[in-house]
Amino acid sequence: MIDITLPDGSVRQFVDGATGFDVASSISEGLARNALGVRVNGEVRDLHRPIGQNANLEILTWNDQDGKATFWHSSAHLLAEALEALYPGVKLGIGPSIENGFYYDVDLGEGRTISSEDFPEIEKKMLELAKKKSQYERKEVSKADAIAYFTEKADPYKLDLLERLEDGSITFYTQGDFTDLCRGPHIPDTSPIKAVKLLNVAGAYWRGDEKNKQLTRIYGITFPKAKELTEYLERLEEAKRRDHRKLGKELELFTFSEKVGAGLPLWLPKGTLLRERLEQFLRRAQVKAGYQPVVTPHIGAKELYVTSGHYEKYGADSFQPIKTPNPGEEFFLKPMNCPHHCEIYKSKPRSYRDLPVRLAEFGTVYRYEQSGELHGLTRVRGFTQDDAHIFCRPDQVKEEFTKVIDIVLYVLKALDFPDFTAQISLRDPENKTKYIGSDENWARAETAIQEAAAEKGLNTVTELGEAAFYGPKLDFMVRDALGRKWQLGTIQVDYNLPERFDLEYVASDNSRQRPVMIHRAPFGSLERFVAVLIEHCGGNFPLWLSPEQFAVLPISEKYHDYAQQIHDTLVQAELRGTVDHRDEKIGRKIRDAEVSKVPYMLIVGEKEQENGIVSVRKHGEGDIGSMPIADFIKSFQTQVADMMDGKTA
RNA sequence: GCCGUUUUAGCUCAGUGGUAGAGCACUUCCUUGGUAAGGAAGAGGUCAUGGGUUCAAAUCCCAUAAAUGGCUCCA
Numbered sequence: 001m002i003d004i005t006l007p008d009g010s011v012r013q014f015v016d017g018a019t020g021f022d023v024a025s026s027i028s029e030g031l032a033r034n035a036l037g038v039r040v041n042g043e044v045r046d047l048h049r050p051i052g053q054n055a056n057l058e059i060l061t062w063n064d065q066d067g068k069a070t071f072w073h074s075s076a077h078l079l080a081e082a083l084e085a086l087y088p089g090v091k092l093g094i095g096p097s098i099e100n101g102f103y104y105d106v107d108l109g110e111g112r113t114i115s116s117e118d119f120p121e122i123e124k125k126m127l128e129l130a131k132k133k134s135q136y137e138r139k140e141v142s143k144a145d146a147i148a149y150f151t152e153k154a155d156p157y158k159l160d161l162l163e164r165l166e167d168g169s170i171t172f173y174t175q176g177d178f179t180d181l182c183r184g185p186h187i188p189d190t191s192p193i194k195a196v197k198l199l200n201v202a203g204a205y206w207r208g209d210e211k212n213k214q215l216t217r218i219y220g221i222t223f224p225k226a227k228e229l230t231e232y233l234e235r236l237e238e239a240k241r242r243d244h245r246k247l248g249k250e251l252e253l254f255t256f257s258e259k260v261g262a263g264l265p266l267w268l269p270k271g272t273l274l275r276e277r278l279e280q281f282l283r284r285a286q287v288k289a290g291y292q293p294v295v296t297p298h299i300g301a302k303e304l305y306v307t308s309g310h311y312e313k314y315g316a317d318s319f320q321p322i323k324t325p326n327p328g329e330e331f332f333l334k335p336m337n338c339p340h341h342c343e344i345y346k347s348k349p350r351s352y353r354d355l356p357v358r359l360a361e362f363g364t365v366y367r368y369e370q371s372g373e374l375h376g377l378t379r380v381r382g383f384t385q386d387d388a389h390i391f392c393r394p395d396q397v398k399e400e401f402t403k404v405i406d407i408v409l410y411v412l413k414a415l416d417f418p419d420f421t422a423q424i425s426l427r428d429p430e431n432k433t434k435y436i437g438s439d440e441n442w443a444r445a446e447t448a449i450q451e452a453a454a455e456k457g458l459n460t461v462t463e464l465g466e467a468a469f470y471g472p473k474l475d476f477m478v479r480d481a482l483g484r485k486w487q488l489g490t491i492q493v494d495y496n497l498p499e500r501f502d503l504e505y506v507a508s509d510n511s512r513q514r515p516v517m518i519h520r521a522p523f524g525s526l527e528r529f530v531a532v533l534i535e536h537c538g539g540n541f542p543l544w545l546s547p548e549q550f551a552v553l554p555i556s557e558k559y560h561d562y563a564q565q566i567h568d569t570l571v572q573a574e575l576r577g578t579v580d581h582r583d584e585k586i587g588r589k590i591r592d593a594e595v596s597k598v599p600y601m602l603i604v605g606e607k608e609q610e611n612g613i614v615s616v617r618k619h620g621e622g623d624i625g626s627m628p629i630a631d632f633i634k635s636f637q638t639q640v641a642d643m644m645d646g647k648t649a
Numbered sequence: 650g651c652c653g654u655u656u657u658a659g660c661u662c663a664g665u666g667g668u669a670g671a672g673c674a675c676u677u678c679c680u681u682g683g684u685a686a687g688g689a690a691g692a693g694g695u696c697a698u699g700g701g702u703u704c705a706a707a708u709c710c711c712a713u714a715a716a717u718g719g720c721u722c723c724a
Binding site: 200335470 | 676723
């Protein structure tokens with residue numbers, strides 16, 4: 001008999017050959033029906049594989065991320081089965097599950113292609129195969145047998161994979177007429193796959209190496225219920241509607257010009273208002289947190305980057321040097337602000353009493369990103385970091401880290417990103433030599449980060465080996481309104497630059513000590529942040545950020561003077577907005593203001609002019625009644641203050 | 650950077666080897682209208698750029714650029 005411990009802590013006994021399915025059945029018939037797999041002591045396995053030992057066991061269903069992954073991985077096999085049926089001789093690469101769905105890399109052979117026009121036929125085939133309720137059967141095979149099988153099948157990619165696998169660890173999975181080399185696990189049979197949608201076809205190199213042959217990658221997603229597929233497709237549509245590239249154009253926030261150059265955004269007046277509001281917001285918070293604003297040039301002499309080490313590492317892949325009439329003199333566009341800030345630190349001797357020194361700059365930097373990487377505002381070649389560098393003593397790292405976390409949390413709250421996690425990136429403990437800085441300092445900083453994050457109650461994920469070579473870091477990953485993940489703010493400890501720039505402070509014992517440097521950017525970059533914000537709020541910005549907070553809409557030109565008067569009063573109260581002077585009917589003016597997502601429309605005609613009031617219409621909600629202008633201002637300001645948590649106007 | 654796709658008016662997009670199209674936006678006029686599109690007229694294009702094939706190219710071919718979906722990359 002084996003003892004099975006369930007997630008609620010209860011322990012049940014089963015016969016030796018018992019499977020996850022038996023455990024699920026003993027709990028409830030419904031659970032057994034919906035079970036897709038099991039997690040045995042943390043390892044995801046097939047539902048029908050004997051457990052074979054005492055274990056902590058969890059039944060995985062569609063509601064579990066690992067359950068979904070298993071479902072999608074099994075769907076990838078189903079796709080492969082369908083492709084083999086429809087495209088005889090197709091060679092298969094790999095077919096994993098991904099965050100939303102799965103893909104399979106295939107080699108169709110010379111002259112054959114698949115396009116989205118072929119999807120319906122493949123989808124139909126998949127559904128037809130799924131209905132057969134074929135079991136996914138696991139079989140352990142010897143390496144020799146496996147090689148024989150795929151040699152027979154003439155599948156070079158599977159043979160390539162097999163070369164790297166050890167005998168004794170090889171398993172095959174078979175469903176219907178299809179057998180694949182696969183570690184598993186899989187769902188019990190194909191029947192729960194009820195809704196299938198192939199999404200995309202793209203090229204991908206075998207093993208991600210461009211020297212290898214390019215395979216056709218087919219992306220798809222499946223669901224146990226047709227309704228869920230419909231909802232998923234609706235979410236994709238919504239994401240398209242919210243695409244910052246589309247909204248950026250429609251709301252006149254930013255543009256690109258081929259003449260100016262790829263990846264170099266031009267901020268339009270409304271986008272600039274938005275961006276400046278964000279800057280101002282953070283600048284105020286930073287002043288309160290003891291930061292000192294600085295300004296540094298957009299270029300730096302080559303020597304600066306030789307010292308920082310960036311010349312050696314990135315020089316050849318960057319924008320190339322700017323030459324001067326003076327032979328041999330070279331400047332680089334700055335790819336980051338840190339070296340300049342190091343030089344500011346060095347501008348005078350620093351005492352331990354002076355630390356921490358916190359230098360902040362909205363610094364515009366230029367990086368020559370690969371042409372295929374450019375994407376709207378999220379990946380550009382010129383962008384502005386909300387950068388700051390904190391130079392502190394090693395014993396201050398934790399406190400400084402905590403304070404930076406406070407700023408990031410403040411930003412996320414004010415901008416309405418309630419759902420986020422923090423990723424702590426530490427050294428790879430197996431490979432300490434590839435990192436710069438003393439073991440002691442690393443240990444200290446890593447502990448400091450973990451403690452600071454824990455004390456702030458952050459929901460964290462720790463990744464070993466993800467640290468930069470120069471120090472550990474903490475990245476904030478937000479989830480937007482559509483549930484997509486974005487990396488935004490970052491906090492990084494740096495032991496490298498203080499060393500390279502020979503930064504020092506005089507300690508209490510008059511010795512020279514090395515400060516620790518902390519890089520941090522709560523937004524990451526203004527470009528990227530604005531892009532994420534646009535998609536998060538679908539262009540309906542928080543009131544305090546909205547480039548155009550109100551539009552005064554006169555009923556006819558007889559009320560233009562009164563409308564202008566209202567506008568001027570609001571501008572005096574530091575609200576931003578316009579008067580719609582066009583010779584159009586009120587319905588038209590309202591429609592246009594709604595489309596451009598203006599939060600408040602103030603309609604003025606005879607009635608308003610006589611009584612000295614405005615009729616207020618709220619975006620997306622409609623008429624909310626008439627009031628004196630002072631009342632409107634007051635309610636407006638209260639709303640803004642609430643959003644900012646009363647800390648900033 | 651690599652592979653695929655795309656590029657026609659300010660925007661969104663039709664279109665065909667033989668005189669360049671629509672809707673919206675824009676300009677002017679009519680209309681002075683009360684909570685999501687009033688009417689009419691007009692103006693606007695080297696069909697991304699450069700080559701080639703052809704009697705004839707926006708259309709077919711090649712190159713370049715940019716955008717886009719992926720891959721690789723991201724100090």
